[in-house]
Amino acid sequence: MAESRTSSPAAILSQASLVGSVVPNVRLYSDVDPVVILSSATIKQNLLNSSTAWLIQFYSSWCGHCIQYSPTWKALAGDVKDWEQAIRVGVLDCAQENNFDTCKEFGVHFYPTFRYFKARSPTFDVGQTNRGPDRELQTVRQLMVNFLQNHTKQDWPPSCPPLEPSSAEKIFPLIGQKSNQYTAIIVEKDDSYVGREVILDLMMYQGLTVKRALSSDKSVVEKLGISSFPSAYLLHPNGTHAIFHVQKRLRFFFSSFLKLLPGVYRTQSTSGATQQPFLKGPQGPGSSEAWKDFEKSKVYMADLESGLHYLLRVELATHKTLEGEELNTLKDLVSIVAKLFPGRQSVVKLLETLLEWLVSLPLEKIPYDAILDLVNNKMRISGMFLSDQLQWVGCQGSRVGLRGYPCSLWTLFHVLTVQAARRQRDALANTGLENNPKAVLQTMRRYIVNFFGCQECGKHFEEMAAESLPEVNDLDQAVLWLWRKHNQVNGRLAGTMSEDPHFPKTQWPSPDLCPTCHEEQDGIHVWNEDKVLVFLKQHYGTANISPKYLRSSSHLEALATKGVPKPNQEMLGAPDNSKFIQGNTVAPENARLHANPAKQSDIEGAGKADTWAHRDIRPGVSFLGLGFSSLDMSLCVVLYAFSCVFLMFMCFFFRVRSKTWKVRHNRPYV
Numbered sequence: 178m179a180e181s182r183t184s185s186p187a188a189i190l191s192q193a194s195l196v197g198s199v200v201p202n203v204r205l206y207s208d209v210d211p212v213v214i215l216s217s218a219t220i221k222q223n224l225l226n227s228s229t230a231w232l233i234q235f236y237s238s239w240c241g242h243c244i245q246y247s248p249t250w251k252a253l254a255g256d257v258k259d260w261e262q263a264i265r266v267g268v269l270d271c272a273q274e275n276n277f278d279t280c281k282e283f284g285v286h287f288y289p290t291f292r293y294f295k296a297r298s299p300t301f302d303v304g305q306t307n308r309g310p311d312r313e314l315q316t317v318r319q320l321m322v323n324f325l326q327n328h329t330k331q332d333w334p335p336s337c338p339p340l341e342p343s344s345a346e347k348i349f350p351l352i353g354q355k356s357n358q359y360t361a362i363i364v365e366k367d368d369s370y371v372g373r374e375v376i377l378d379l380m381m382y383q384g385l386t387v388k389r390a391l392s393s394d395k396s397v398v399e400k401l402g403i404s405s406f407p408s409a410y411l412l413h414p415n416g417t418h419a420i421f422h423v424q425k426r427l428r429f430f431f432s433s434f435l436k437l438l439p440g441v442y443r444t445q446s447t448s449g450a451t452q453q454p455f456l457k458g459p460q461g462p463g464s465s466e467a468w469k470d471f472e473k474s475k476v477y478m479a480d481l482e483s484g485l486h487y488l489l490r491v492e493l494a495t496h497k498t499l500e501g502e503e504l505n506t507l508k509d510l511v512s513i514v515a516k517l518f519p520g521r522q523s524v525v526k527l528l529e530t531l532l533e534w535l536v537s538l539p540l541e542k543i544p545y546d547a548i549l550d551l552v553n554n555k556m557r558i559s560g561m562f563l564s565d566q567l568q569w570v571g572c573q574g575s576r577v578g579l580r581g582y583p584c585s586l587w588t589l590f591h592v593l594t595v596q597a598a599r600r601q602r603d604a605l606a607n608t609g610l611e612n613n614p615k616a617v618l619q620t621m622r623r624y625i626v627n628f629f630g631c632q633e634c635g636k637h638f639e640e641m642a643a644e645s646l647p648e649v650n651d652l653d654q655a656v657l658w659l660w661r662k663h664n665q666v667n668g669r670l671a672g673t674m675s676e677d678p679h680f681p682k683t684q685w686p687s688p689d690l691c692p693t694c695h696e697e698q699d700g701i702h703v704w705n706e707d708k709v710l711v712f713l714k715q716h717y718g719t720a721n722i723s724p725k726y727l728r729s730s731s732h733l734e735a736l737a738t739k740g741v742p743k744p745n746q747e748m749l750g751a752p753d754n755s756k757f758i759q760g761n762t763v764a765p766e767n768a769r770l771h772a773n774p775a776k777q778s779d780i781e782g783a784g785k786a787d788t789w790a791h792r793d794i795r796p797g798v799s800f801l802g803l804g805f806s807s808l809d810m811s812l813c814v815v816l817y818a819f820s821c822v823f824l825m826f827m828c829f830f831f832r833v834r835s836k837t838w839k840v841r842h843n844r845p846y847v
């Protein structure tokens with residue numbers, strides 16, 4: 178049997194490294210890393226009267242050990258990012274000339290030197306050196322917990338929750354009480370760190386308090402009915418309470434479960450400000466859009482189509498003419514989407530037509546307006562349509578301005594990598610890209626650089642791609658590469674302004690979506706990548722794409738072409754979708770689509786296991802990418818028949834005439 182592929186701690190650490198260990202001239206830490214990069218100008222002001230404790234590595238960028246250790250440090254900083262209102266992880270480069278004096282002042286003689294600094298220190302302090310020989314991630318993380326617990330009441334970091342175990346007297350009165358938040362109690366052995374780590378993991382989340390109790394406290398253990406450790410008990414706001422079961426009794430599983438409780442949301446790390454989350458109401462001020470219920474275990478065709486609409490009609494529109502690399506990128510993108518998009522006939526036909534048009538044009542420069550005319554189907558080719566309504570479902574945000582397009586773009590490219598991997602070599606047949614397992618990713622990379630509106634995002638993505646995209650050698654690796662990079666971005670953005678508090682950026686898929694994807698080695702969370710690949714192929718596979726909330730394209734097309742005002746967002750939303758979809762699960766949706774193929778013909782692609790087989794059932798016929806309706810075809814046949822009869826008649830007529838002429842002018846020799 179093939180060996181299970183996990184991202185071992187070592188692999189995680191090496192992934193976390195950017196280029197430090199490979200190219201010594203490049204700085205070991207950069208803005209994209211979760212560490213705070215300090216300098217002589219900032220270190221003292223950060224440490225003096227700080228509201229958090231600090232763990233700082235004084236390093237030298239030329240020191241070989243520092244270079245080798247940098248991946249561990251980055252991984253540690255990422256692992257404890259959610260603790261940053263209690264303790265922060267920083268670095269200071271003593272090899273930088275303007276830091277020489279500072280390193281001297283702090284008495285740093287060897288590299289790397291690790292120093293702990295207590296919170297609320299009113300005077301200059303050189304910190305406490307950690308001289309332990311074991312610098313493994315888990316050991317350092319546990320030392321950070323110990324260091325926090327060494328604070329007194331006076332210098333305790335104000336945002337850090339209590340880490341001491343709670344006694345029976347503190348816990349019992351809470352049981353059965355109504356409250357405005359959840360309380361989770363981790364019951365664990367005396368030497369376990371799980372409880373304290375989960376408390377710190379959740380410290381930036383509102384709507385929940387985490388406490389710990391010890392297995393040695395028999396009255397607590399008995400009252401809560403706990404028999405194995407660590408275990409977790411949950412007191413709900415409505416007063417009910419029970420043990421909560423996670424697939425594995427590990428820190429990551431407990432934390433993930435609690436972060437995803439309804440009504441539990443994250444505060445922002447930078448300002449500490451809380452964004453009010455929103456649950457099933459209008460999408461923020463000025464929006465009349467109704468909340469659409471959705472399942473997070475599904476992908477929604479409405480998001481994919483809205484993303485395509487935005488890409489083709491809004492993002493591309495910022496480029497007046499397309500030429501050179503931009504035009505080539507667009508051609509490759511349209512080739513890939515036309516071949517791999519598992520969507521409705523009307524959309525696929527539009528993409529195919531656009532592709533044929535782009536490829537057949539002998540021009541080196543194309544005005545965007547010409548592309549727009551085709552996307553808007555100005556030629557009125559029947560059965561070809563892409564809605565110009567934004568309709569976010571799985572990508573809807575809790576308020577306007579959050580999620581939406583970037584979410585749909587990630588989703589689109591995950592779907593495309595999975596489609597390519599599932600269909601292997603025939604996926605991109607006749608495009609010139611069929612032998613390139615990186616084709617989807619390279620096209621995505623070029624699209625992001627040339628067109629994606631967020632330039633900073635493009636810069637970061639380009640850095641990631643330049644670093645590791647060349648290592649992708651097959652279509653499965655391409656699927657995993659995009660998943661890894663997306664998680665890297667999630668890690669960097671967690672707690673920042675662009676995070677929707679109702680949809681916190683976590684490492685995905687969470688244990689509730691894929692329990693077997695998660696494992697732990699030496700106290701560090703690791704992914705079982707074989708299981709992740711299987712999960713990604715299922716999650717982004719055609720059968721898991723829901724047509725819910727999609728409006729029939731023929732209906733929209735008819736409205737658009739007849740000049741009838743377009744339906745507003747509410748029309749496109751939940752109330753009317755029962756006409757098309759009555760269930761929430763894959764099976765009934767599919768069953769219904771099969772049940773009424775005539776009416777459902779334009780949502781047939783979504784939710785079907787084999788869209789490609791289904792493509793044969795088309796309302797019209799495609800010839801050189803142009804669509805003809807049945808009426809067009811009937812007219813052609815009648816015209817053809819008429820021409821045949823006419824030609825035959827003409828033949829007959831001329832033949833008879835020539836015979837008559839021959840007879841009349843024939844003067845036989847006598």
Ligand SMILES: Cc1cc2nc3c(=O)[nH]c(=O)nc-3n(C[C@H](O)[C@H](O)[C@H](O)COP(=O)(O)OP(=O)(O)OC[C@H]3O[C@@H](n4cnc5c(N)ncnc54)[C@H](O)[C@@H]3O)c2cc1C
Pocket residue numbers: 571572579580581583584585586587588591625631633634635637638659660661662663664665666667670675676677680685686
């Ligand atoms: C290429 C790219 C680079 C970006 N860079 C930046 C940046 O530098 N700074 C910035 O502020 N914003 C950046 N963004 C936007 C940002 O990543 C989010 O898309 C945006 O904040 C919306 O977040 P979201 O909560 O909808 O989830 P998204 O991160 O957009 O994810 C969408 C959906 O994909 C699924 N998902 C999540 N993680 C994974 C994964 N690892 N693998 C597979 N599926 C997953 C989930 O179902 C999730 O709901 C970038 C977007 C793109 C497309």
